[in-house]
Amino acid sequence: MKKHGLLHAELSRLVAAMGHHDLLVIGDAGLPVPKGVPVIDLALRPGVPGFLQTLETVLGELVVQEGVIDVEMATVSPAMRAAFDAVWPGDLPLREVPHPELLDITAGATTIVRTGEFTPYANVVLVAGVPF
Numbered sequence: 001m002k003k004h005g006l007l008h009a010e011l012s013r014l015v016a017a018m019g020h021h022d023l024l025v026i027g028d029a030g031l032p033v034p035k036g037v038p039v040i041d042l043a044l045r046p047g048v049p050g051f052l053q054t055l056e057t058v059l060g061e062l063v064v065q066e067g068v069i070d071v072e073m074a075t076v077s078p079a080m081r082a083a084f085d086a087v088w089p090g091d092l093p094l095r096e097v098p099h100p101e102l103l104d105i106t107a108g109a110t111t112i113v114r115t116g117e118f119t120p121y122a123n124v125v126l127v128a129g130v131p132f
Contacts, residue, residue, distance in 0.1 A: 014110070027122070031112065039111065052087055062128060
């Protein structure tokens with residue numbers, strides 16, 4: 001058994017298997033999942049686990065070269081956007097796109113991780129990078 005870091009076995013295997021430019025989506029409980037895209041469903045109850053907890057844990061394990069978020073997060077869920085900005089590494093590029101465009105991007109995801117987050121537009125697409 002691992003002592004620290006990402007303890008969820010399926011999610012840990014996924015992160016270890018990701019290649020450059022693969023997409024991993026971390027979404028709120030209501031994010032639609034495109035047909036054919038696998039889901040790791042972490043949701044236990046409303047708010048558990050939270051979007052930010054999940055994001056912080058994955059960022060600690062996955063090499064990320066870019067993120068993509070819903071532009072609507074800033075206006076519909078400004079407290080979440082402020083908290084997201086506090087967690088997001090300042091040296092990583094971040095694109096904001098309209099929600100329909102983010103949904104189109106999720107169709108190409110390796111996997112979608114569904115959290116118990118009940119805050120609208122608490123979603124991020126992580127683009128895997130390389131450590132060199």
